Amino acid sequence: MARDPDTIQREIEQARDALASTLDQLSTKANPKKLVDDAKAGAASTFSSPKVKYPLIGVGVLIVLLILRKLFR
Template sequence: MARDPETIERDIEKARTALAATLDELGTKANPKVLVESAKSSVRSTLENPKVKYPLIGAGVLIVALLVRKLFR
């Protein structure tokens, strides 16, 4: 079954438009600024979790106490 040239051109134009939209979306997702902001928000949300936050605070206090103890010995 042969297709007429106008139908083929419309299909090509649709494919071209879809490809352009996909490339734009990939460009946006791969933008370094977007990746950095995503990483920052992920780290912030992880650190706001009490199961992570309080052990880190405890470890920091322990390290500071050990450093102070070593300095004044």
């Protein structure tokens, strides 16, 4: 069954518009500044969690005490 050239042209334009939209979305998601900002926000969120924050503080205090002990011995 033969297709109407106008229908084919509309389908091509719709496909082109969909492709352009997809490329715009990909370029937004792959923006290096956005990726860095997302990573910083994720790290800040992780380190602000009490399950992570308090053990890190404890490890830091332990390291400082060990260094002080080594220096004053």
